[in-house]
Amino acid sequence: MKPTDSDLTDSGRLQAHNSLIYWVNRLASSMRETFNEALVEQSITWPQWLSLNVLAHGEADTPAQIADSIGIDRSAVTRLLDRLAEKELLTRVHDDGDRRCVRIALTALGESKMQQIDQLAMQHQQRFLAQLPATEVRVFKTHIQKLLREGGIESSRQWRNID
DSSP, rough: OOGGGGGTTTOOBBBOOOOOHHHHHHHHHHHHHHHHHHHGGGGGOOHHHHHHHHHHSSOOOOOHHHHHHHHHHHHHHHHHHHHHHHHEEEEEEEOOSSSTTTTEEEEHHHHHHHHHHHHHHHHHHHHTTTTTTTHHOOOOOOHHHHHHHHTTTOOTOOOOOOO
């Protein structure tokens, strides 16, 4: 879809404030920042929560799977996992058959922490979604999935229920 004339300046250029990328990024940043504020009392950051979350829900159990699942660089995941291991929230287990293969698992403390954080995450999400009627939430989800698919990201398997 081409920008409309109202999106363009007199010079024919797209203004940032008329760009979907600009507003989607602002929304994502706002949501991430407010969630990070809630996570401070848990001594967890947004990327750490994402890592713990995919572990808790069985979506990943190796560093590479975690990186792919949460959309971060594989080289960054090691430092992230180091910090979580220091907090005793996860353990690394070397595969007996292949020492190069490392499996990641939550500790009992990590499981307990995830139960607390899941409540914070649900409250945070509901705070934003409460601004829309349920029918609009479903439509919003469908539209986001279509836009993600256009960007090469298939989310329908992971994103089951939002409402």
